[in-house]
Amino acid sequence: MASILFPWTVSRSDANTLTVKGVASDSDKITAVRVNGVEATLSSTAVQAFAYPSPLSSSSPVGSGTADTGGDQVEWEATIELSDNADTTIVVETEDEAGNVESSADSAQVIRRAVPIQFVMDTEGRRLVGQPWHDQIVIMGLDDDSYQSLKFNDQPYCQGLGLRTDRDQMICTNLFSDQLEITGISLDTKEQEFLIGYPLQLDPAEWSFANVRETHVSSDNSGLFILLTYFSASDYSLNKSVILRYDFGSSTMATVVDGTTDSGKKVASDNFALAENGMLLFNGHWGDDNGDDSLQLVDYDGADSQAVTDAFNLLLAGIDLDSTETWAYMAGYDGIARANLIEGTQEVLSLEADELEFNVAQVSSIGVDEVNSRLLVSDSDYNYIFSVDLETGTRSEFASNGVGNGKHLLAPRALQLDEANGRVFLLDDGGNARAVLFSVDLLTGDRDVITYFDHDCNHIASDLDYDPEGGRLFATFDHAVVEVDVETGQVTPVAPATASTNDCAGSSYQFTGSTLDLPSNRLLVTETGNDAIMAVDLATKVITNVYSSSSIDVPVDVAMDNASGNLYIASQANGDIHSYSPETGELTLLLDSCLDANGQDAMDINIGGIQGITMDPARPVMWITGDQLLRFDLEAGSCSAMPWRYFGYGLVDNRSILDLAITESGQLLGAKFNQMVQVDFESGELVTVSK
16 A cells, blocks of 8 residues: 655645655555546655645645555656645545546645735625735625635725725725825726826925825715824924815715824824724724823814824724614724723723733724624734724634644744754744744644743844753843743743843844854843843853954844854845954955845845855755845855745745744745745755645
């Protein structure tokens, strides 16, 4: 009987096809492998080439068959087509020379559903309409599992979305320079109708630029309300909110609010909702020291406004109303709340500090689904939509395109491989959410939380180091280094020894990278305040200076050459890497240039930036992470850059590998925003392992 040796890999060939490949084993000779009925090409192989799985948006483990090292082994590869707007189940079939067929030797599911970064709710039609990316609109059922994707070759990402239900038309608003453009897109025919180009005529002496904050179509489908922020050229406190109304019937634009109501009351908000008798807005821009997140109601003609609620003090960033306009629901960075507009009461539904799984990093859209008694919130950083029960405040998942189970990744800036136990440790600084230390199962992509870091301030995760013998991890943040027990998650301050991870004042240090020197029982850290390499004695917690110089301006990482004892130091400000000998005190320039496929210098600080360095455990190779992934052969003195992989609008999808780990067989695992990936350096291909 044939076995599919785990893992096998799935990668996207183009928008409509997948390349699937792996290793099969049988006691008899394997004569055929078929993937969804497509004959695979066969060749002899070394199993070591497939050390870990690479599921692509997969909801189940890829390559879950049992290993069998006896008998015939072949490497197989096939290209299959994807189903339109649907998930695709991949089934691998094998046949041996005796004619025995394993019709389902292994299988996995590839999820194709894109998650809208922003959306609008059609409560009458019971659907959610949103845009995940510039060339796509998706329609998701609110009461069933229906999903539809509309593709557009020339459609930009909409800065403001609206839905005109009388024409089944999505209204897309964009601001290019100071030209406001509104387009209608039919959800039936996909026909695009240019509605208006409207110049804002910003005075550059007064305004630097403007942003579209949010748009809403009126309930009678007669007009579109557009909320913008004008950014002052001289003082942030002088920023102003402007509300325009575009009339669909007359194709005219009118100014409703220009910073204040006609009565002189200031209007400042990044979000709004439309009520029967006015526009509901917050009483300040997000993060504005002079404002708050209380609600005010502004007349539709901009004549006056009135206070509706007291401040919630939750950094709220989204508003929606129920159909009776009794309840207003708000989502923000410190919690979810609601206000009874009839009785004048307000309450907190869910506090961010109490939530362990579905956190908020960047609120994009919210919408009330009364039929299912829930509030839907999209987060553009986490790339998911979560649901909040309107009575209990309990959060759950509505839509995501993740790989593996568990809390989703946001900003995993550092990783460490524990190959013996088939896992990777990821340090995620959480963005606007709190920092998290994960353990990721390499076979399934599942994520377990080892510990949370309750930072009161959003400290940046800088690096992570692993001591397998001691069962401990060292998490380096910009203000402190802490030790974490792998099994218990207990956190102990290391540098400074009295540092608290929730210390907003931080410390006198500015850490950026680190590496363990276990023979000397110390942690080496880069520190940018003094352009220095420092050593932290892990027994005494005493910090000493190893080397400091402006020659390593803004050092962002350090690595050790175990054979020579020399240190490699990456300078972000200079865009170079030096070798430093602790024995002689000599600093030697090692690398300051690496050409990419376009002939540009990837280390030029005007082109990109370097973030970290990782030593290959099996070869004399240094890997350099940052805007581009670079490989430097220490013996040959040659450097090469991973080729770029382009997608729409000339954008590159394999930039910004934040950190790297290398398996014993030479596979590259990378940390990237929202996901951990397997990296093919030669092709530039990335395959999601966990997301």
